[in-house]
Amino acid sequence: LIAAIRGNQSIDSGEIYCSANGQSEFVDENVPFYRRSVYEDLPTMDYFSKSRVDLNNEIQRECISELGITSFDYGWKYNGVSYLSINNKAKYLIRESSKKNYPYEKRRMHFNVLLNNSIPYTFFEVQKAYKSATEYFENKTLIGIKINIHKNKFEFFWQLLLKSYYFIVKNKSELLVLSILFSVILGKTSKNNIDNYFYFELVLFIIYLLILFNEKIKKYKMKKDTLFEKNVFMFNNIDIMDSYNKILNTIKNINNNFKLNGIFIVMLYWYVKNLLEDNS
Secondary structure, three states: OEEEEEOOOOOOOOEEEOOOOOOOOEOOOOOOHHHHOOHHHOOOEOOOOOOOOOOHHHHHHHHHHHHOOOOOOOOOEEEEEEEEEEEEEOOOOOOHHHHHHOOEEEEEEEEEEEEEOOOOOOHHHHHHHHOOOOOHHHEEEEEEEEEEEEOOHHHHHHHHHHHHHHHHHHOHHHHHHHHHHHHHHHHHHHOOOOOHHHHHHHHHHHHHHHHHHHHHHHHHHHHHHHEEEEEEEHHHOOOHHHHHHHHHHHHHOOOOOOEEOHHHHHHHHHHHHHHHHHHO
């Protein structure tokens, strides 16, 4: 699950929010902004359309503008509709008498249509893509939430073996170069065949090792700061709400400075619920 920490210029600044969101609009020739702005700002819904009108292309428009991604694995799945409102009592009015006539600083009411989809990208590919998105400024950073479902102990250990295998396959070229360089150096030292070229190979091996180590450290640091992984075991008589609350508490502990937006809490619940039901 990809979530976003909203940027300083956003309404919900500093809050953990959905991956992508926006106001759904109908295209209107009387709005000059649509002619001047970028493609992603042009609404996809036509009020007078004789065929269907839905939000699928609207949410894809937001994914392009906020995340910089254009491909999806399958059609959008609609989870439901939420209703949010703000009803803030006035704090900054100078005259107390004004509070009687205007007791609230601002009011806002809107409905959210909640959708989800899958994408053919890794979390780190999305992180790179969103930095060149049109509305990149709306989010400070992205965070990823990965939940691994294990039906039984055998499957848990099998997944560990698969993960080790995929790691070797993914890094086979680096491992091959390391093994070749290491075997050459080891072979020369064992035969006491040390010459000037041996020292060149040794320096080459050390440089390659340092570059590789530096790249892995960068990836590990990025993963540690932005990707949060949780294992859920279905062989322990799993309860959806119990699992959800544990995951929610894990995310709450990410950083005390960040507040979980109400809409994110709802989306996280649907994510956990869909995962557990798909694996039950």
